[in-house]
Amino acid sequence: MPDESNDTDEEDSAGGIRRYAVLGVTGVLVLVLVLLFLFYTGLLPVTGGDYEQRTLEVTDCTGTERGVLTVDVAESFGQQYVGLSRTGSLAADRGMLFTYGEEGDREIVMRNMDFPLDIVYIGGNGEITGIETLDAPGGPIEYYLTYDSTTGTGQYVLEVNAGWSEAHGVSAGDCVTGLP
Incomplete structure (x- = not known):
């Protein structure tokens, strides 16, 4: 009789990796959007330097x-x-x-x-x-x-x-x- 628990463990592992990948990509996108908002509004300090x-x-x-x-x-x-x-x-x-x-x-x-x-x-x-x-x-x-x-x-x-x-x-x- 085949061991079905092994297949389930592999599926759970692959699903977990996908979830972390989606969370990581989502986190990066949110960070980029926040930085763009701060830059656009002038709340992110950009220095002009000496003129x-x-x-x-x-x-x-x-x-x-x-x-x-x-x-x-x-x-x-x-x-x-x-x-x-x-x-x-x-x-x-x-x-x-x-x-x-x-x-x-x-x-x-x-x-x-x-x-x-x-x-x-x-x-x-x-x-x-x-x-x-x-x-x-x-x-x-x-x-x-x-x-x-x-x-x-x-x-x-x-x-x-x-x-x-x-x-x-x-x-x-x-x-x-x-x-x-």
Whole structure:
């Protein structure tokens, strides 16, 4: 008579291995989803590191000065991801310049911001291609979970306090010098 208990032990062992494999894969997926959520909401700290500072001058087509800014230059992924997030305020003639290797469409996201910004898109030749204003989130849910964004074309993106462009008469077609 064959020993049936041996077959049952093998089936139980295989079933147990499958259960552990499913639990392991499920655990990894949950961990990845939690990390993505924390990264997306800005709750997972990403450091920007040290920023190079530059002075930029904005002029109209004839060379008349519109304004001068001191900017932090965000070149690396970490610097660009952090940007001005969780910055309490920005001095009147300060900003952040995002640099990219070539001209293209750029999406800018207001992540964890306490104040509105003018987003100035600048072509590789220094010409301003567009300006958009983004508002700061209205509450904690917007602050952590929903973000305003805008898309424009340029090799550089300049973030300054909302209203700076209008106050200085800056518009598309004006020029920026001092770019990296």
